[in-house]
Structures are given as C-alpha cells and as structure tokens.
Amino acid sequence: MSLRGKAAIVGAALAGCGEAHGKSAMEITVEAVQGALADAGVSLCDVDAIATCQPLDMLSGLTLAQELGLNPRFAMNNRMGGSSFLSHTLWAATLLELRLADTVLIAYGSNQRTASGKLMTALGLPTYEAPYRPMFPLSSYALAADRHMTQFGTTREQLADVAVAARAWAQKNPEAFVRNPLTREDVIASRRVSDPLRLRDCCLVTDGGGALVMRRAETAKDHPRPPVYLLGGGEGTTHRDISEMPDLTVTGAVQSGAAAMEMAGVRPSDIDVVELYDAFTINVILFLEDLGFCRKGEGGAFVESGGIAPGGHLPVNTNGGGLSCVHPGMYGIFTLVEAVRQLRGEAGDRQIDSAELALAHGNGGVLSSQVTNILGTEATL
Template structure:
C-alpha cells in the first residue's frame, strides 16, 4: 500500500519565533496549534489524533492532550530529535488512510532562548565519549566535518558558503531572527567553537513553535487554503552515538531520501525547493550528497559561490534555515511549514516561482535519524 497523495497538510502556522518572552514551551505550542487550526478552518474538537515532541517533556503527548482538553484516539510521542515531526507526517498519513483518525495535529514549541539562552538537552553524554568531554552535540558534527574535509578536500570557504546562503535567504524573510549581512570572510573570522566549526557554522538558539493539520486527500480541498499533499516519505537510522556511526561521511539520508522519492515517483532533478535541517553547515553538504543532488564528496563544490543561495542552481532553506531564521532545539517542523508556504505561493519575496514539488528533510540526534518528506501541489498528484 502506497501512501502517495493519500493525505494532505491543510493547515500550518508558526508561533513565538525568535524571542517569546514570558511564554512557556507549551504556551508557544498551543499558540501554533490554534494558528494552524484557524488556517485549516478546523475546530479544536475535530482533532482526534495528536503528535508532538517537546524539548524536555518525555510525556509531552499526554501533556499536550491535557493542555488542549482533548481525548484523542491516538497520541504519538516518538522522539528522535529534530527528525521526529517528519516521521509524524508518515504516521499521520497511515492513521488517515486506515481511517483510524480523521484530523491529525502535529506540533512543537520551545522557549529555549528566553528560558536559558543555550541548547537544552535531556540527553547524557554517551559512555564512551564522555571521558573526552566533547561539546554536545557540536563536537559530533565537528568530527563529521573534519572527516569530510580530510577525505574529500571540502574547504572552510565551502562550509562558510552554506551559512552565507542561509543568511541571504533570511534577508528576504521578515520573520527570520537574524537578517544582518554575512560574508564568507565573516564566517571564517568568527570564533572557533569546535574545530573546524566556528560560531557562524552553528545554528541559532531561539524560541519558536510550529503546527500542522493533516487530513485525508479526499476532503483536503474542503479547506480555505490550497492543500499540500504528502507524496512520499522515508526514514533511515544508522546509530545513536557519533562514535558508532558506520561512516562519518554517509548519513541515513541516503536511505530515507531514496525511499521517499521512490514512493513519490520523483528524482532529485524534479524537486523545485529543498528544506534541510541545517543545525550546522556540514549538515547541508552531507544531505545534498546523500539525497542525490550531487555525488558523494561534491557537496562542497555544489554549495560554493552561491550555489544554494537566491539565484543559485538549487533553492535550499528559503526561510533562512536554522542558521539564520529559527532554531528552538528541534528544527524539523520548520522545514515542513516553509515547504507548505512555498507550495502555496505564500513565501513573499523569497517565493520560488512555479514551485510544485518540495523536499523537507529532518535530522535527529547526531546525524543519527534521517527522515525525508516529498510534498506537492494538486498538480503533482
């Protein structure tokens, strides 16, 4: 049974992005929920399944149901880090196709910036890594970046170009947290944090939340906004701890992307716009390779000199990504919201003309969990 085109996102919203002073993570989540429901023209009482993953609440599905006053038929709380929400869309599509639910709510919220100003994690350092006192998770990504540079000749300048491209997109997005000009030289001159990654190679620490409403395709056109259909999805899990990653230059995106595109019946060249989880600049290079947009080892050349910036050969992270727009701990849901906006034609100055196919890709753990969604307009069914 294929899930291609069986379910659609009919509502999407953001809330509290940047700094949401005085609001808890759950309050940001609930604000996003009500925004998405209003966008979909759906009442709260219609929701019969929820999926969430809150920053420090391991029972956040139960907390959310209580907070919203819901008695859902299904509650999903599978927690894989930032990739969780792109997995939630697949579970939602299955529930809807099997008619076990009619309206699925997917949501997230975090007050990471105003609550602490730094990354908050409920994870302990892995046993075999703790003695080396790495910066978690930063040093794990630095390890992957160093290996990629050593093995393929990827340069500091190419890593910097990922951050520069993200900032150029952010300057077109009034909701982006940082919109100041950024050059390759600025990135390279910024403070070294975990060699070879510097401050500007690292994602923001912000508040923010997002929510999506999903329903069956057969009713998707009954809502106020154009539906965005889930055409394909796939997952790939390779490890939990970076010390156990089979190959530091190959992620589970090679599996998740291939599965998603096979289901959708598309290839990388068909995709109009790409939203990648860019917690660090190396992520974008790795994912572009593993998802098939370029060959392994050629990601650096693919992104350099504005390759993924406005006017480049592939629009990537058109909202500014986690590097310049928003990153409240888990960024995955924001890839989906931006993809929806692009396919609806709602992205303002950063809109990609004629966008009909979008890829959203989430990363969880330390390159551990990869989940890919292919989304499309009605014309792609």
C-alpha cells in the same frame, strides 16, 4: 499500498519564533496549534490524533492532549530528535489512510532562548564519549566535518558559503531572526568552537513553535488554503552516538531520501525547493549529497559561491534555515512549514516561481536519524 498523495497538510502555522518572553514551551506549542487550526478552518474538537515532541517533557503527547482539552484516539510522542515531526507526518498519513483517525495535529514548541540561552535537552553525554568531553552535540558534527574535509577536500570556505546562503535567504524573510549581512570572511573570522566549526557554522538558539493539520486527500480541498499533499516519506537510522556512526561522511539520508523519492515517484532533479535541517553548515553538504542532488564528495562544490543562495542552481532553506531563521532545538517542523508556504505560493520575496514539488528533510540526534518528506501541490498528484 503506498501512502503517495493519500494525505495532505491543510493547515500550518508558526508561533513565538525568535524570542517569546515569559512563555513556556507548551504555551508556544498551543499558540502554534491555534494558528494551524485557524489556517485549516478546523475546530479543535475535530482533532482526533496528535503528535508532538518537546525539549524536556518526555510525556509531551499527553501534556498536549491535556492542554488542548482533548481525548484523542492517538497521542503520539515518538522522539528521534529534530527529525521527529517528519516521521509524525508519515504516521499521520498512515492513521488517516487506515481511517484510524480523521484529523491529525502535529505540533512543537520550545522556549530555549529566553529560558536558558542555550540548547535545552534532556540528553546527557553517552557513556563511552563522556570521558573525553565532546561538546554536545556540536563536536559530533565537527568530527563529521573534519572527516569530510579530509576525505573529499571540502574546504573551510565551502562550509562558510552554506551559512552565507542561509543569511541571504533570511534577508528575504521578515520572520527570520537574524537578517544582517554575512560574508564568507565573517564566517571564517568568527570564533572557533570545535574545529573545524566556528560560531557562524552553528544554528541559532531561538524560541519558536510550529504546527500542522493533516487530513485525508479526499477532504483536503474542503479547507480555505490549497492542500499540500504528502507524496513520499522515508526514514534512515544509522546510530545514536557519533562514535557508532559507520561512516561519518554518509548519513541515513541515503536511505530516507531514496525511500521517499521512490514512494513519490520523483527524482532529485524534479524537486523545485529543498528545506534541509541545517543544525551546522556540514549538514547541508552531507544531505545534498546523500539525497542525490550531487555526488558524494561534491557537496562542497555544489554549495560554493552561492550555489544554494537566492539565484543559485538549487534553492535550499528558503526561510533562512536553522542557521539564520529559527532554531528552537528541534528544527524539523520548520522545514515542513516553509515547504507548505512555498507550495502555496505564500513565501513573499523569497517565493520560488512555480514551486510544485518540495523536499523537506529532518535530522535527529547527531546525524543519527534522517527523515525525508516529499510534498507536492495538487498538480503533482
């Protein structure tokens, strides 16, 4: 049995992106839920399964049910970091297809910027890494970037070009948090944090939330907006701690991408728009390679000089990404919301012409969990 095209996203919304003064993570989450339900034309009482993951609340699935006044058949709380929401969609489709649920709500919210000004996480340093004081999670990604540069000759300029492309997209997105111009030189001149990564290689620290409503394909057209169908999905988990990652230049996106594309029956060259979890600039290079958009080691050349910027050969992170649009700590759900907007043709100045197929990809931990979703319009069924 395949999940291809069996379920669809019928509602999507963001809330509290940027700064949401005086609001808790759960309050931002509930605002996003309100938006997604309104977008879907679904009443709260119809929701019979929920999935969430919150920065600090280990039982957030239960908290969300409580805040919404729901007694859901399933309260999912599976937690793999920022990739969690792209896994939630796969479980949602599974519950829908098995008729264990009829309307699934996926939601997230975080107030890390206004509450703490930095990454808010319940995680501590791993036992066998703590004595050496790596910055969490930044140094793990810095080590991956260093290895990629050593092994493939990826350059400092190529890393910078990922951030420059994100900013160029953000300038087309009125909802993006940072929209002032950014050049390659600006990135390379920004403060060193954990070599080779500099400040502008790092995602933003913002507040923000997002929510999605999913239903079975057979009822997906009963809603106000065009359905966005889940065509394929896959996961890859290679480690928890960076010191246990088998090869720092190859992520679990090899596995998750291949599984998602096989289920969807598509190839990388079929994809119109790509939304990747860009916690750091190196992520985009790694994921483009591992998902098959270019060969291993050629990601640097792929992104160089506007390759993924507006007008480039592949539109990547059209909202401005975690680097320039929004990054409340677990960015995965924003890849899905932006993919939905692109496939509905709602993306304004940044809209990709005739976008029919989108790839959304989430990263969790320190390159540890990779989850890929392929989404499509009705024409792709």
